[in-house]
Amino acid sequence: MLRVRNVTELFEMGVYTDEGSFFGVVEESILQGNKIAGWRVRATKGSLLTKMLGGAKGVIVPHPLVKAIDQVMIISKTAIPSMEDGENSAIQEDLD
Numbered sequence: 001m002l003r004v005r006n007v008t009e010l011f012e013m014g015v016y017t018d019e020g021s022f023f024g025v026v027e028e029s030i031l032q033g034n035k036i037a038g039w040r041v042r043a044t045k046g047s048l049l050t051k052m053l054g055g056a057k058g059v060i061v062p063h064p065l066v067k068a069i070d071q072v073m074i075i076s077k078t079a080i081p082s083m084e085d086g087e088n089s090a091i092q093e094d095l096d
Helices: 048-053
Strands: 014-017 022-032 035-042 058-062 066-069 073-075 091-093
Touching: 022 048, 022 058, 048 058
Parallel strands: 014 073
Antiparallel strands: 014 022, 022 035, 035 058, 058 091, 066 073
């Protein structure tokens, strides 16, 4: 059965990759019209984002890369920013 949730219930939810790594914490949703376009994920102490990005505060994960949402959010491993070429599906951004 599909469970409907208020978007604000997802703020501060843990985000994990589909490989089981802790990625960060949901900070806010990004809306386009009446649909969710992406999620702003904050790097936290001990998260994969902190290890990969260093000084950046987080990334924006496009909603199509979200695989599941329940007690935690599961995202595709392709959302992990690439350190070699600087390009990936997730957009690096300093979150103010």
